[in-house]
Amino acid sequence: MTRTHLPHPHLPGLGRRGFLLGLTALAAVGQARLAVADTTGPAQIADRRLVVILLRGAMDGLHAVIPYGDPDYAELRGALAMPEPGKEGGALDLGGMFGLHPKLTSLHGLYGEGQLLPIHAIAGPYRTRSHFDGQDLMEGGGLQRLESGWLNRALTHMPESAGQPARTGLALGLDLPLLMRGEAPVGMWAPPRATRPEPDLYARMAELLHADETIGPAVTEGMRGRGYAAGALSAGAPLANQGGFMRLASAAGRMLAQRDGPRVAALELGGWDTHAGQAGRMEPVLTQLDRGIAALRGQLGEAWSKTAVLAITEFGRTARANGNLGTDHGTGGAAFLAGGAVRGGRVLANWPGLKRDSLFENRDLQPTRDLRALAKALLRDHLRLPAGAVDAAFPDSGEIAAEAGLLRA
Amino acid sequence: MDIRQQIAAVRFGTGPRPESPLPDDPLAWLDAQTRGPGLPLAPPPGRDTPPALEEGYRAWVAHDASPPPPGQMSPVTALFRAEQQAWVRHLLTSDAPFHDRLTNFWLNHFTVAERGGFGVTTGFSMYLRDALRPHVTGRFVDMLVAVSKSPAMLYYLDQTASVGPNSNFGKRSGRGLNENLAREILELHSVAPASGYTQADVTEFARIMTGWGVERLRAPFDTLFRPGNHEPGEKTLLGKRYPEGPEAYEAALRDLGTHPATYRFLAQRLVRHFVADTPPPAAVARIEGVLRETQGDLGAASRALVRLPEAWGPPLTKLRAPLDYMVALHRAAGGTDPGPVLGAMSALGQPLWNAPQPNGWPDTAAGWAAPEPMMQRLDLAYETAGRFARRDPRQVLEVALGPLAREETRTAVSRAGSTRDAITLVFASPEMQRR
Numbered sequence: 001m002t003r004t005h006l007p008h009p010h011l012p013g014l015g016r017r018g019f020l021l022g023l024t025a026l027a028a029v030g031q032a033r034l035a036v037a038d039t040t041g042p043a044q045i046a047d048r049r050l051v052v053i054l055l056r057g058a059m060d061g062l063h064a065v066i067p068y069g070d071p072d073y074a075e076l077r078g079a080l081a082m083p084e085p086g087k088e089g090g091a092l093d094l095g096g097m098f099g100l101h102p103k104l105t106s107l108h109g110l111y112g113e114g115q116l117l118p119i120h121a122i123a124g125p126y127r128t129r130s131h132f133d134g135q136d137l138m139e140g141g142g143l144q145r146l147e148s149g150w151l152n153r154a155l156t157h158m159p160e161s162a163g164q165p166a167r168t169g170l171a172l173g174l175d176l177p178l179l180m181r182g183e184a185p186v187g188m189w190a191p192p193r194a195t196r197p198e199p200d201l202y203a204r205m206a207e208l209l210h211a212d213e214t215i216g217p218a219v220t221e222g223m224r225g226r227g228y229a230a231g232a233l234s235a236g237a238p239l240a241n242q243g244g245f246m247r248l249a250s251a252a253g254r255m256l257a258q259r260d261g262p263r264v265a266a267l268e269l270g271g272w273d274t275h276a277g278q279a280g281r282m283e284p285v286l287t288q289l290d291r292g293i294a295a296l297r298g299q300l301g302e303a304w305s306k307t308a309v310l311a312i313t314e315f316g317r318t319a320r321a322n323g324n325l326g327t328d329h330g331t332g333g334a335a336f337l338a339g340g341a342v343r344g345g346r347v348l349a350n351w352p353g354l355k356r357d358s359l360f361e362n363r364d365l366q367p368t369r370d371l372r373a374l375a376k377a378l379l380r381d382h383l384r385l386p387a388g389a390v391d392a393a394f395p396d397s398g399e400i401a402a403e404a405g406l407l408r409a
Numbered sequence: 410m411d412i413r414q415q416i417a418a419v420r421f422g423t424g425p426r427p428e429s430p431l432p433d434d435p436l437a438w439l440d441a442q443t444r445g446p447g448l449p450l451a452p453p454p455g456r457d458t459p460p461a462l463e464e465g466y467r468a469w470v471a472h473d474a475s476p477p478p479p480g481q482m483s484p485v486t487a488l489f490r491a492e493q494q495a496w497v498r499h500l501l502t503s504d505a506p507f508h509d510r511l512t513n514f515w516l517n518h519f520t521v522a523e524r525g526g527f528g529v530t531t532g533f534s535m536y537l538r539d540a541l542r543p544h545v546t547g548r549f550v551d552m553l554v555a556v557s558k559s560p561a562m563l564y565y566l567d568q569t570a571s572v573g574p575n576s577n578f579g580k581r582s583g584r585g586l587n588e589n590l591a592r593e594i595l596e597l598h599s600v601a602p603a604s605g606y607t608q609a610d611v612t613e614f615a616r617i618m619t620g621w622g623v624e625r626l627r628a629p630f631d632t633l634f635r636p637g638n639h640e641p642g643e644k645t646l647l648g649k650r651y652p653e654g655p656e657a658y659e660a661a662l663r664d665l666g667t668h669p670a671t672y673r674f675l676a677q678r679l680v681r682h683f684v685a686d687t688p689p690p691a692a693v694a695r696i697e698g699v700l701r702e703t704q705g706d707l708g709a710a711s712r713a714l715v716r717l718p719e720a721w722g723p724p725l726t727k728l729r730a731p732l733d734y735m736v737a738l739h740r741a742a743g744g745t746d747p748g749p750v751l752g753a754m755s756a757l758g759q760p761l762w763n764a765p766q767p768n769g770w771p772d773t774a775a776g777w778a779a780p781e782p783m784m785q786r787l788d789l790a791y792e793t794a795g796r797f798a799r800r801d802p803r804q805v806l807e808v809a810l811g812p813l814a815r816e817e818t819r820t821a822v823s824r825a826g827s828t829r830d831a832i833t834l835v836f837a838s839p840e841m842q843r844r
Binding site: 056057129130131132133147171173174175176181186187188189190193195196197201202204205207208209211212214215216218219221222223224225226270273275276322323324326328329361 | 780
């Protein structure tokens with residue numbers, strides 16, 4: 001690939017600023033190390049990393065974090081009940097009351113190291129059982145639908161500098177989730193295609209598109225993101241290639257590990273909507289989640305010690321199996337917090353129990369904790385954002401206090 | 410040339426082709442596509458007829474008896490792939506592109522997806538050809554009834570597995586309700602949450618439809634009602650009582666499909682699709698009124714849509730979704746091979762007939778215009794231009810855009826260093842990405 005100093009005379013519309021933002025980065029693909037070394041940006045960007053994984057489709061918390069010690073568990077769950085720890089195919093013990101699904105072996109290892117905190121009987125403030133409303137509200141962070149996501153609004157309070165090659169926020173995959181949409185520009189990464197145009201042709205396309213109010217900013221941002229990622233991913237061993245989620249998680253880890261890389265990343269993993277045959281259908285998704293977090297950790301290296309990974313889902317599922325050995329849309333569920341920065345090795349739950357009268361509407365696990373309390377704590381205590389940033393992320397949430405004690409000092 | 414001719418082909422169609430002249434009278438051309446059943450849809454390649462349900466079900470049984478070795482496609486999936494080829498070839502060559510756009514719109518409204526398994530893929534030909542397409546210019550309620558009883562939908566939203574807990578079979582087996590289909594018909598297909606239904610309505614509707622399922626192992630190899638799975642007793646949905654028995658499901662669907670809240674919801678979605686991401690309230694009110702006055706005549710609603718002043722000016726307000734975009738590129742260059750279009754859909758985030766969730770694909774720019782997806786479009790513009798590098802770029806530009814082409818685009822195309830680069834620039838231009 002030839003390296004052109006990118007052109008000016010025939011690109012009047014783009015302007016110098018457009019170049020600085022996007023195209024120089026792209027032209028620098030082959031000389032990425034140099035481009036990074038050239039950066040004169042302030043080294044003062046925060047060293048904490050936050051990864052949010054959206055588990056789309058409503059993960060059954062009672063199947064992922066199994067309350068085998070609850071006296072009503074086995075009867076309530078019937079054929080969906082998992083064997084106790086120590087039995088064949090049994091749960092991986094979390095200290096006597098709860099156990100992880102047996103496919104979550106890496107997460108269980110993290111638990112043993114004090115770096116996994118499963119949270120149970122948790123839900124957002126909404127009681128919709130619609131995936132689409134539920135996901136929009138979980139990602140928006142408000143009590144009504146919002147056009148931007150809580151993580152993006154938090155990012156607007158994390159200063160970026162002109163010399164910083166990467167955006168502070170990074171979304172992995174082909175879609176920008178609502179969680180990351182909003183005013184703060186966000187980098188993106190997806191696996192590349194086999195052939196790509198030369199930089200000069202990209203520049204001409206960008207010039208044609210720059211005035212389009214929707215496409216123009218997206219292309220400028222896309223070029224910037226690709227330019228950065230090409231450099232950050234060029235060093236080190238090839239990325240994991242097994243399965244989409246693992247690959248995305250590896251790429252996220254590699255980029256987050258960079259000294260001047262992004263600090264906040266969002267990933268998505270679907271496949272949790274298990275209305276029928278749940279036992280078999282959840283195994284591959286749990287495996288992907290488990291291996292993805294392991295790959296993320298592997299790529300983060302030393303930065304893992306400064307990392308918190310939050311995995312959340314829009315709501316839980318019915319406490320009882322439905323007519324098809326599956327579960328329908330419910331309310332309370334489970335979440336995971338993992339990372340070297342996390343004070344784990346315990347389960348966080350005000351356990352409501354599984355008696356008929358304890359269930360929400362005699363149907364779902366009763367939520368006793370609010371998802372926003374976790375997220376607020378991560379913004380405040382982990383990213384150390386000011387109170388204004390936390391309020392902007394979660395409007396109308398004054399009565400929900402940030403959860404204390406999630407993190408190592 | 411009248412710019413309205415170009416707008417009609419771009420906004421309401423799938424983009425012009427070199428072999429098909431633009432219509433002299435855009436409104437008459439659009440109207441004609443809203444009367445009658447649409448152009449015949451050819452059977453999948455290499456076949457004289459589309460696969461019947463029974464053929465798919467027998468292939469499914471054979472697959473279960475001896476699954477193909479890893480890496481080899483199941484015959485069940487092969488039938489589905491062939492139907493995808495047939496549909497995209499139709500989109501590329503059709504001279505009734507407004508009808509095709511309406512079909513794609515309703516396919517998305519009533520999403521079923523390959524990820525739903527063999528129950529969906531075996532039923533897809535019948536779903537597209539018999540349940541959905543005959544009604545896209547007919548009455549909405551007839552489409553609602555047809556798709557809600559079609560095996561692909563019954564499998565996709567788990568109705569095949571729902572059992573009345575107090576039915577004979579339910580009492581014997583301990584099996585019970587699966588409320589997935591009931592919830593999504595209310596939320597996504599008909600009255601929508603703004604109508605104010607409750608969880609109790611969802612559960613009651615699920616009880617109403619118990620018994621309806623699919624028999625795939627023996628005759629009729631189709632949808633059927635199993636009295637032994639039906640929940641006994643009267644049920645109440647949205648305040649109205651429905652008696653026990655097989656007729657209640659269709660009766661409830663007919664009430665939902667003609668509910669005023671449904672017309673409001675459909676008007677909103679149609680105007681958002683054909684006019685603007687933020688639907689102008691006056692336009693929505695107009696379409697809602699037509700639906701109400703005609704008891705949901707979708708042909709009349711379609712003719713009202715193309716008469717909305719907001720639909721003609723300003724042009725190019727909508728971002729083309731990936732399928733619209735790829736089809737428009739290939740049509741502009743005279744392409745007829747569905748392979749490259751299908752091959753591009755995953756990279757662009759819209760694999761054909763495989764939406765991630767029952768609410769289908771987004772219908773606003775915000776759902777598609779994120780940075781990396783737009784970069785993937787530029788890469789595919791370049792890749793696609795490589796397939797048509799012997800075409801005259803000026804002709805591609807004139808066909809695709811005509812009077813909609815901006816001066817900047819014409820200049821950039823004329824200055825490009827190669828025909829491939831020139832066609833890439835036509836394909837990547839903002840005019841081409843919009844409709």
